[in-house]
Amino acid sequence: MGTLELDGFVLLKGALAPALVDALRGECERAMARTSRPRARVPLEQVRRRPFADPSLLALAGSGRIRDLWIRCARPGSRQQRIHRDASVSSQPMEWMSADILLTPFSGANGATEIWPGSHLVTDVGAADRARTEERAAARSSVVVVGEPGDVLVRNPMLWHRAGANRTAECRTMLSVEYACLS
Numbered sequence: 001m002g003t004l005e006l007d008g009f010v011l012l013k014g015a016l017a018p019a020l021v022d023a024l025r026g027e028c029e030r031a032m033a034r035t036s037r038p039r040a041r042v043p044l045e046q047v048r049r050r051p052f053a054d055p056s057l058l059a060l061a062g063s064g065r066i067r068d069l070w071i072r073c074a075r076p077g078s079r080q081q082r083i084h085r086d087a088s089v090s091s092q093p094m095e096w097m098s099a100d101i102l103l104t105p106f107s108g109a110n111g112a113t114e115i116w117p118g119s120h121l122v123t124d125v126g127a128a129d130r131a132r133t134e135e136r137a138a139a140r141s142s143v144v145v146v147g148e149p150g151d152v153l154v155r156n157p158m159l160w161h162r163a164g165a166n167r168t169a170e171c172r173t174m175l176s177v178e179y180a181c182l183s
């Protein structure tokens with residue numbers, strides 16, 4: 001279990017009820033069936049409706065608000081990603097956080113997200129400097145986020161992370177909710 005401040009992430013086990021997770025998975029699977037891409041943005045008008053506008057999802061934001069919603073699906077046979085972060089060094093101080101809602105099991109076999117604790121504090125490697133990121137990450141230890149549907153990985157967007165290879169016959173699906181601080 002990490003702390004958001006020092007490790008840049010926290011895994012909330014069983015944060016969302018099975019009925020809500022089932023409803024979200026249904027919506028997300030229907031959306032992903034309409035595209036061959038690995039991710040899809042949830043349109044604003046849908047964000048305002050349930051299940052996306054469920055109070056439990058909004059509660060994860062504390063006093064913030066949802067700024068964006070992405071469905072991410074690692075399809076069977078998808079390859080390991082490069083290590084990356086979702087925000088750039090120049091965007092400090094961070095004004096948003098990401099919550100990845102697991103909608104399917106995450107395991108080593110289906111390429112569960114790998115994260116580098118504390119890497120959100122590394123500010124001398126830019127997002128474009130891929131070779132240096134890989135080199136720096138190799139010198140640190142990483143964690144593979146294994147979990148169950150309903151678990152939520154809250155993470156700083158500056159955290160280095162990547163999807164692993166999905167060697168199963170099923171999609172590994174999550175809903176990434178981006179929460180903005182009030183301004």
Ligand SMILES: O=C(O)CCC(=O)C(=O)O
Pocket residue numbers: 039072073074111112113114161162163164
């Ligand atoms: O699927 C994952 O575990 C991470 C996906 C990701 O980082 C991305 O799509 O940028």
